[in-house]
Amino acid sequence: MQFIAYSRKTQYSIQLIYIHGFTLKPSKDVIDVSWGDKHRGGVQPLTFVRQVLAACLYPQLVHSYKLPEDVRQRVQSLLGACVGGSVGSYTPSGGISYIQCSVSNFISRRDGGVPSSPENIFMTSGSQRSIMHVLKLLVHNQASLPTGVLTAVPTYSSFKMMLQRLGAAIVPYYLDEEQGWAMEVEELRRALQASKGVCNPVALYVINPGNPTGHVQSRKCIEEVIRFAAEERLFLMADEVYQESVFGEGCEFVSYKKVLSEMGPPLSHTVKLASFHSASKGFMGECGLRGGYVELVNLDPTVMRYAYTIFSTDICAPVTGQLALELMANPPRPGDPSYPTQSIQAMLVHNMNWVPEVLNNIPGISCQPMMGGAFVFPRLYLPQAATEKAKVVGMQPDLWYCKRLLEEAGVCVGPGCQYGQKEGTHHIRYNPLSLSLATVLKRLKDFHLHFLKEFS
Amino acid sequence: MAVSLIEKYRNGCRPTNPRLPIVHIFCFSQASCSEAKCELQKRNMTENGLGHRVLNMDTMNPNVKRVEYAVRGPIVQRAMQIEKELKEGVKKPFTEVIKANIGDAHAMGQKPITFLRQVVALCAYPDLLEDDKFPEDAKNRARRILQACGGGSIGAYSASPGIEIIRQDVAKYIEKRDGGIPSNPDNIYLSTGASDAIVTMLKLLTSGEGKNRTGVMISIPQYPLYSAALAELAAVQVSYYLDEDKCWSLDVGELRRAVKVAREHCNPRALCIINPGNPTGQVQSRQCIEDVIRFAAEEHLFLMADEVYQDNVYAEGCQFHSFKKVLFEMGPEYSSVVELASFHSTSKCFMGECGFRGGYMEVVNMDPEVKLQLTKLVSVRLCPPIPGQALLDLVVNPPQPDEPSYATFIKERTANLDILAEKAKMTEQVLNTVPGIHCNPVQGAMYTFPRLSLPEKAINAAKEKGQAPDMFYCMKLLEETGICLVPGSGFGQRDGTYHFRMTILPATEKLKVVLKKIREFHKRFTEEFS
Numbered sequence: 001m002q003f004i005a006y007s008r009k010t011q012y013s014i015q016l017i018y019i020h021g022f023t024l025k026p027s028k029d030v031i032d033v034s035w036g037d038k039h040r041g042g043v044q045p046l047t048f049v050r051q052v053l054a055a056c057l058y059p060q061l062v063h064s065y066k067l068p069e070d071v072r073q074r075v076q077s078l079l080g081a082c083v084g085g086s087v088g089s090y091t092p093s094g095g096i097s098y099i100q101c102s103v104s105n106f107i108s109r110r111d112g113g114v115p116s117s118p119e120n121i122f123m124t125s126g127s128q129r130s131i132m133h134v135l136k137l138l139v140h141n142q143a144s145l146p147t148g149v150l151t152a153v154p155t156y157s158s159f160k161m162m163l164q165r166l167g168a169a170i171v172p173y174y175l176d177e178e179q180g181w182a183m184e185v186e187e188l189r190r191a192l193q194a195s196k197g198v199c200n201p202v203a204l205y206v207i208n209p210g211n212p213t214g215h216v217q218s219r220k221c222i223e224e225v226i227r228f229a230a231e232e233r234l235f236l237m238a239d240e241v242y243q244e245s246v247f248g249e250g251c252e253f254v255s256y257k258k259v260l261s262e263m264g265p266p267l268s269h270t271v272k273l274a275s276f277h278s279a280s281k282g283f284m285g286e287c288g289l290r291g292g293y294v295e296l297v298n299l300d301p302t303v304m305r306y307a308y309t310i311f312s313t314d315i316c317a318p319v320t321g322q323l324a325l326e327l328m329a330n331p332p333r334p335g336d337p338s339y340p341t342q343s344i345q346a347m348l349v350h351n352m353n354w355v356p357e358v359l360n361n362i363p364g365i366s367c368q369p370m371m372g373g374a375f376v377f378p379r380l381y382l383p384q385a386a387t388e389k390a391k392v393v394g395m396q397p398d399l400w401y402c403k404r405l406l407e408e409a410g411v412c413v414g415p416g417c418q419y420g421q422k423e424g425t426h427h428i429r430y431n432p433l434s435l436s437l438a439t440v441l442k443r444l445k446d447f448h449l450h451f452l453k454e455f456s
Numbered sequence: 457m458a459v460s461l462i463e464k465y466r467n468g469c470r471p472t473n474p475r476l477p478i479v480h481i482f483c484f485s486q487a488s489c490s491e492a493k494c495e496l497q498k499r500n501m502t503e504n505g506l507g508h509r510v511l512n513m514d515t516m517n518p519n520v521k522r523v524e525y526a527v528r529g530p531i532v533q534r535a536m537q538i539e540k541e542l543k544e545g546v547k548k549p550f551t552e553v554i555k556a557n558i559g560d561a562h563a564m565g566q567k568p569i570t571f572l573r574q575v576v577a578l579c580a581y582p583d584l585l586e587d588d589k590f591p592e593d594a595k596n597r598a599r600r601i602l603q604a605c606g607g608g609s610i611g612a613y614s615a616s617p618g619i620e621i622i623r624q625d626v627a628k629y630i631e632k633r634d635g636g637i638p639s640n641p642d643n644i645y646l647s648t649g650a651s652d653a654i655v656t657m658l659k660l661l662t663s664g665e666g667k668n669r670t671g672v673m674i675s676i677p678q679y680p681l682y683s684a685a686l687a688e689l690a691a692v693q694v695s696y697y698l699d700e701d702k703c704w705s706l707d708v709g710e711l712r713r714a715v716k717v718a719r720e721h722c723n724p725r726a727l728c729i730i731n732p733g734n735p736t737g738q739v740q741s742r743q744c745i746e747d748v749i750r751f752a753a754e755e756h757l758f759l760m761a762d763e764v765y766q767d768n769v770y771a772e773g774c775q776f777h778s779f780k781k782v783l784f785e786m787g788p789e790y791s792s793v794v795e796l797a798s799f800h801s802t803s804k805c806f807m808g809e810c811g812f813r814g815g816y817m818e819v820v821n822m823d824p825e826v827k828l829q830l831t832k833l834v835s836v837r838l839c840p841p842i843p844g845q846a847l848l849d850l851v852v853n854p855p856q857p858d859e860p861s862y863a864t865f866i867k868e869r870t871a872n873l874d875i876l877a878e879k880a881k882m883t884e885q886v887l888n889t890v891p892g893i894h895c896n897p898v899q900g901a902m903y904t905f906p907r908l909s910l911p912e913k914a915i916n917a918a919k920e921k922g923q924a925p926d927m928f929y930c931m932k933l934l935e936e937t938g939i940c941l942v943p944g945s946g947f948g949q950r951d952g953t954y955h956f957r958m959t960i961l962p963a964t965e966k967l968k969v970v971l972k973k974i975r976e977f978h979k980r981f982t983e984e985f986s
Contacts (some may be wrong), residue, residue, distance in 0.1 A: 035577070035606075035613060035881070037606060037607075037610075037612050037613050039606060039607040039609035039611040039612040040606030040607045040609075040613070041607065042607055044609075045609055045611050050580050050581040051581055053580040053581065054577040054578075054580040054581035054584060055577075057573050057576045057577040057580055057843070058573040058574055058576070058577035059575065061584075064589055065587060067582070081564040082811075083560070083562070084560075084563045084564065084565055084566075086559075086563075086564045086567075086568060086811070087560035087812075088562040088568050088808060088809040088810060088811045088812060089560050089562040089563040089810060089811050090560045090563065090810045090811060092559060093528055125648050125813065125837070125841060126838055127839075128836070128837055128838060129837065132836075132837075136513060136517060136520060136688065137511060137516055137517055137520055138517065140517050141517075141519075141690075142516065142519075144692065146903075158835075158836050158838065161835075161836045162836055165659070165833070165836060198975060202510075202511075202515065215814065219908075228833070234510070235510050235511050261862075266710050272510045272511055280686075285611060286611040287611060287612060287613045287838075288606075288609070288610050288611045288612050288613060288614065288839070288841065288842035288843075289610070289611060289841060289842065289843065290648070290839075290840070290842075292843040298499075299511065300511070300512045300513065302512075302513050302642065303511055303512060303513065303516055306516065306520050306521065306523070309520075309523050309524065309528075309529075309684075310520060310523065310688075312525050312528035313523065313525050313651070313655075313681060313684050313685070313688075314648075314649075314651065314652075315527075315528070315649065315651065315810075316811070316813075318648065318811065318812060318813040318841040318843070318844060319811035320811075320814065320841055320843040320844075321841060356881070361838075394649040417607075434903075441852055447894050
């Protein structure tokens, strides 16, 4: 597995290096599974996607290279939608309208016919950028109390960093590990209550399927969350970038928008919702192309006008990202020449079922069943001596564990302290969607047993 | 929760008591509130009586209200609407909308550079490496880039500051451009267009409260990304005026005046300069750059040099000098002290690849602690798009004379820049033949920013409509000719003066037609309002 040499530091995980400032000794070979990045993990891109992309970048290919008919047609439609027929032109700020339409049709189909309007869709450089823009509308950094956003514990770290940058306060609500990391409305209520006088909570941020937990919310849970948001007048931010990665038995992704619509008026007309999706996850895994979008639901028309201005200061999303979104929204159908013969879904399901089992069989590690998403988030039961040693070194115990795992076993994972967890518990997060998964598990097991022995 | 009455009136809606059932809401015909939308708003509020408390004009971040970005503002939105109408078959005095409002070369028909597109296509679909129709040098570049990508794919995230070998290539390019002055790859941050890096730096620089709030100096006129970012960050904009009578040159005396006044109400910390200029196109002389550097050193200001148009220099006697080069040639008294960030992009110059969102910044003399913060700050947005990074790599590492693609590359590059130079000259000449329009020479960049003499009656008519006079002019121009320009008020200008910004990018024949139509329109306009 490749790693990037970066001056005298060896850079493995963006989180580890830049947030905690590690200086690591280079190891013989390093497997970096701390990213939610399929391609980095060795999964091949989809041929259809790359053929379309290449021919859009270099249109001469349409005539000079043997491409399947559906690729040719798609390229022609997409280039026809670009100004001047070039992917090098700027696009309107919400995105190329042909693609906004494709995306809104995708959303409608996914939601069993619930209407979706292209003007409510804004494409950006990755979903993180959309999230940032929506937060900009919500966060006042000049009010007497900071703006609060209800955020799950655990949650991936970039979101928390974004809140900090904007001067917003995190209002933590704990997911229930014993219940497979489920979200409970009672806990939301407790969190909101605890925030009184500390900040002014305006929004509730939900990730479904979860990151790092992979928990897939039931429809009932989603309804309860929506009702809670309506009662407490919270803006709902539903980060649904892992919606295509669902494999747990009996699990099904249903979008917040669909549930909201099916709950009928008054809620369906009044609850304000932003749903986020991306081409970085799911079956395409095209993280590097930076294609994300937000669908804004029930926003005031006057606010929409300002939303447009905020999005327009980026000028537009990268065209390659917009193309990726179109291909995600509108993949080849059965019967099309490029319809894939091999199912990536099958590979995913196979991967996910046995991983928690293996982890549960390692003494000192427990793991909830994987329902979806891109990560496993197993719990570590660290010996007292180990946690004390970590204190002496001046690091969170699971961060120190990760450092040692990297240095001694050549495996790079993320520490639970980065995502948040109940006091006194420790976790690690890593991406099992990697061709090196078996090796990772073996090395992890060997290291963990050795570690337990050292501190018993 | 008390609802601000003033806010409600400003938004064109009568105030209502949130605790009573909503009976009636009036909406004046403001730009934002159409009747239908207000009806919907009324229904929303009636149905749960609470809708107004979640995100609305009162609860929205107040800084957002101050953000304006003229290049994508109301006139462009109207232009898009007209385009829709034309498509639907509505009859107009013209058959197409010519969007001369944005610096987008490809949109106006400029063809992409072959070599650049070949390499990115090879990166996108590596199977093409087997195809013998691609030249060997393109294949080598692609292989090198792919090797540096996670999993050998442009679909993998890269490190947040960008792919390492590309940062190295950028540093080498800068060294070569600046006559050997060293550039450290660790100081190079790749970005999503130059805008991303500019806003990141402004974020980093903005702090303090009240009189200690960061002030950022920016030219008038300026590219409105700066004013928009400063409004959103609630930093203080400190304007310094470029001298229209002296070809939009920068005078240090004016910088001194501006900073002196600013120190009374804020803490000036940065000085932004766009060279070659946008919208004015002026190319700073070497002497001027030295003066600015000296001024920044004296006043302890962080220099931000926006150099995205560095290849777009046309006028005789003008030459691009990078701020970094001049800084280092001024010796250690300045080069070891002055803090500088220089910005570049793949959107302009000879490539015009706006849609790729490729760019970088180089930081010089940045405090190591601050640099760590900068590195953390960029990590929040994960990474810039890989295709944009790849394209940037080719721009800084183009075909060499001994490589197969060299001849075509040079031919295409030279042609693009030569055509722009011709159009710059033609534009200046034609506009200066129009009585009431005065156009400074377009020394560089991609725009002209001519001054308009508007009749008193027109100015009054504009005021009645609640529009800036040059917006009024541009709107009328759009409705009558289909030509979309951006009014000078969107960039800033001296009080009582009026301008528009037009790009020089339309194809030569089309540009001739555009200039002719503007000339005719101006005559009509002047007559109508005399």
